[in-house]
Amino acid sequence: MSRIGKNPVTITKGVNVSVGNDNVITVKGPKGELKQRIDPDIKVKVSDDKIELERPTDQIRHKAMHGLYRALINNMVQGVAEGYTKTLELVGVGYKASNQGNLLDLSLGYSHNILVEIPKELSITTAQEKGKNPKITLSSVDKQLLGQVAAKIRSLRKPEPYKGKGVKFEGEVLRRKAGKSAGK
Numbered sequence: 001m002s003r004i005g006k007n008p009v010t011i012t013k014g015v016n017v018s019v020g021n022d023n024v025i026t027v028k029g030p031k032g033e034l035k036q037r038i039d040p041d042i043k044v045k046v047s048d049d050k051i052e053l054e055r056p057t058d059q060i061r062h063k064a065m066h067g068l069y070r071a072l073i074n075n076m077v078q079g080v081a082e083g084y085t086k087t088l089e090l091v092g093v094g095y096k097a098s099n100q101g102n103l104l105d106l107s108l109g110y111s112h113n114i115l116v117e118i119p120k121e122l123s124i125t126t127a128q129e130k131g132k133n134p135k136i137t138l139s140s141v142d143k144q145l146l147g148q149v150a151a152k153i154r155s156l157r158k159p160e161p162y163k164g165k166g167v168k169f170e171g172e173v174l175r176r177k178a179g180k181s182a183g184k
Contacts, residue, residue, distance in 0.1 A: 010050060089169070090136070154167045
């Protein structure tokens with residue numbers, strides 16, 4: 001059995017889970033609602049406080065989907081109950097971030113500002129405290145979408161290995177390189 005797939009997903013209080021006829025799982029909670037289409041081979045059983053997934057055979061494909069869908073459903077249940085947040089940090093002189101609604105305006109050392117439209121499912125806040133690096137905080141119930149948008153923002157100016165300048169996740173440890181040695 002898949003070690004991840006065989007573990008049941010615990011449903012927290014205030015979260016409702018239902019399975020539709022076309023294998024679409026709907027998870028509703030205090031923070032929102034998420035839907036996920038499940039492969040027809042994987043069977044989903046919803047009891048009072050647990051969700052269990054079963055696969056028909058031990059084929060590699062079925063084993064992979066068993067663990068994948070269990071993890072996706074677990075992320076959905078956690079998301080609608082508590083939500084997820086990611087914080088990005090802008091390291092560099094003159095790097096700035098501001099937002100108007102869901103439009104993010106970044107100044108990352110290029111000759112122009114970069115405008116990024118954030119999906120409406122995400123909420124965004126920017127903070128610029130004196131003496132500290134500007135921070136962008138993204139929060140959502142959808143872990144997949146949150147990670148995808150955060151990675152897209154990070155890719156606009158990846159941290160470089162010599163000074164560490166760029167957009168990085170908060171708490172991310174960068175692998176630093178030594179610069180040129182001094183001449184003789």
